[in-house]
Amino acid sequence: MQPSADDLWFVPLGGTGEIGMNLNLYGHNGQWLMVDCGVSFDEPLTPSYRRVKPAVEDRVDDIKHRVVAPDPKFIAEQKDALVGIVITHAHEDHVGAIPYLWQRFQVPIYTTAFTAEVLRRKLARSNLANKVPIIEVDGSESRQIGEFCVTWLAITHSLPEPFALKIETPVGTVLHTADWKIDANPITGKPFDPSLFKALANDNVLALVGDSTNATKPGFSISERNCYDGLLSTISPMKGRVVVGCFGSNVARLISLARVAKKTGRYMGLYGRSLINMYSIAKQQGVWPDDLPVVDPVHLGYLPPEEVLAVATGSQGERHTALMRLAADAHPHLQLDKGDCVLFSSIIIPGNEESVLRLSKALQAKGVTVIHSEDSPLPIHASGHPCEEELKLMYHWVKPAISIPVHGENVHLRAHADIAKACGVNKSYVGQNGDLYRLAPQPSIRRQVVFTGRLPVNQS
Numbered sequence: 001m002q003p004s005a006d007d008l009w010f011v012p013l014g015g016t017g018e019i020g021m022n023l024n025l026y027g028h029n030g031q032w033l034m035v036d037c038g039v040s041f042d043e044p045l046t047p048s049y050r051r052v053k054p055a056v057e058d059r060v061d062d063i064k065h066r067v068v069a070p071d072p073k074f075i076a077e078q079k080d081a082l083v084g085i086v087i088t089h090a091h092e093d094h095v096g097a098i099p100y101l102w103q104r105f106q107v108p109i110y111t112t113a114f115t116a117e118v119l120r121r122k123l124a125r126s127n128l129a130n131k132v133p134i135i136e137v138d139g140s141e142s143r144q145i146g147e148f149c150v151t152w153l154a155i156t157h158s159l160p161e162p163f164a165l166k167i168e169t170p171v172g173t174v175l176h177t178a179d180w181k182i183d184a185n186p187i188t189g190k191p192f193d194p195s196l197f198k199a200l201a202n203d204n205v206l207a208l209v210g211d212s213t214n215a216t217k218p219g220f221s222i223s224e225r226n227c228y229d230g231l232l233s234t235i236s237p238m239k240g241r242v243v244v245g246c247f248g249s250n251v252a253r254l255i256s257l258a259r260v261a262k263k264t265g266r267y268m269g270l271y272g273r274s275l276i277n278m279y280s281i282a283k284q285q286g287v288w289p290d291d292l293p294v295v296d297p298v299h300l301g302y303l304p305p306e307e308v309l310a311v312a313t314g315s316q317g318e319r320h321t322a323l324m325r326l327a328a329d330a331h332p333h334l335q336l337d338k339g340d341c342v343l344f345s346s347i348i349i350p351g352n353e354e355s356v357l358r359l360s361k362a363l364q365a366k367g368v369t370v371i372h373s374e375d376s377p378l379p380i381h382a383s384g385h386p387c388e389e390e391l392k393l394m395y396h397w398v399k400p401a402i403s404i405p406v407h408g409e410n411v412h413l414r415a416h417a418d419i420a421k422a423c424g425v426n427k428s429y430v431g432q433n434g435d436l437y438r439l440a441p442q443p444s445i446r447r448q449v450v451f452t453g454r455l456p457v458n459q460s
């Protein structure tokens, strides 16, 4: 299957119909461009969206694997037609599969400095150290990659250097939003700049391929700055140790917490490899503010409780993570007692309710106060994805002919398509991995014509 000079195609191999392991392909004139190449965690090999149509699958594989990547067979079998891989930002669901899958493609990767550093460190732990050509692009640059002219458009999300992409071909232009929200105060990076997207109204954008994660939520997402205020007000009156569970990659949140620690006279330490790694990259890339110290976590156990602020991984109740160890009194550096508090500055990802409940109960049994963002009267977590009103603004600015909701389960994709329709977008295609979205010359969707699947991969 090859796109002709008249065609512009979009084919998702991962991330459409599910949240996680994004892998997108754009096809034009015999060439393909890959956008993102990510993983998911604790997933079975048969996706839930496939189970409702058992005819598609011969057998259902229910065993959960620690790390799962999309099966790239479709593009690996025609890798000579693949001109490059663009990585939009450094989250695992966008970059995490490169160390496992790149060997099958062997093409250059285009991304910005922060994401490049995250990727280099991942590759250094794999057998691909120094073997992968990573081309660092500037945040406002355009690059001709084969038949595709790609322009990086700065956007806001929950980590440094998130980008949307304008992808131009002679037969049509696509805005690939990747993960985004409108944040006027994102803590890392510049505030959201609407002018970049308003300008696209003059570009005759054929399709907007966009984030659907929070399309079912009304209103606007809250700013990272509000989250900082909420954390400060929550932590200020506390007298015991404070431990904050947060996603390892949430650099903005880490900086907010470091500010809170400074304001409340606490020392901040990090527990968990992914947190320490992200902090170290943020420092190296000049993203981490110089006036916010982080102490060696070994020291936290010796400090008076009111001077401790620990940030820990494991907010989903995963085994062998820092929060689990703290709950089990098995952490080498810190012990929690009655009067201490654990804040979950994160959401409970659907499917993890039981493990999070187990973790909370273990902590409460020790007399530790547990506050989940879902129950907190003040905002202690901010999502990095756009709610309904943000999606509406984007559609009003960009005015695409077609809406293609991605990065979500079917319910999110449908909600996103409804929003696009309400904004006057005439066509939208709600599909899933393996569908062929034909954007030009005649828009249409052919369902389930491309092979997809999942591969278990071993995390290095």
Ligand SMILES: [Zn+2]
Residues within 6 Å of the ligand: 089, 091, 157, 179, 384
């Ligand atoms: Zn993301």
Ligand SMILES: [Zn+2]
Residues within 6 Å of the ligand: 091, 093, 094, 179, 407
């Ligand atoms: Zn994502």
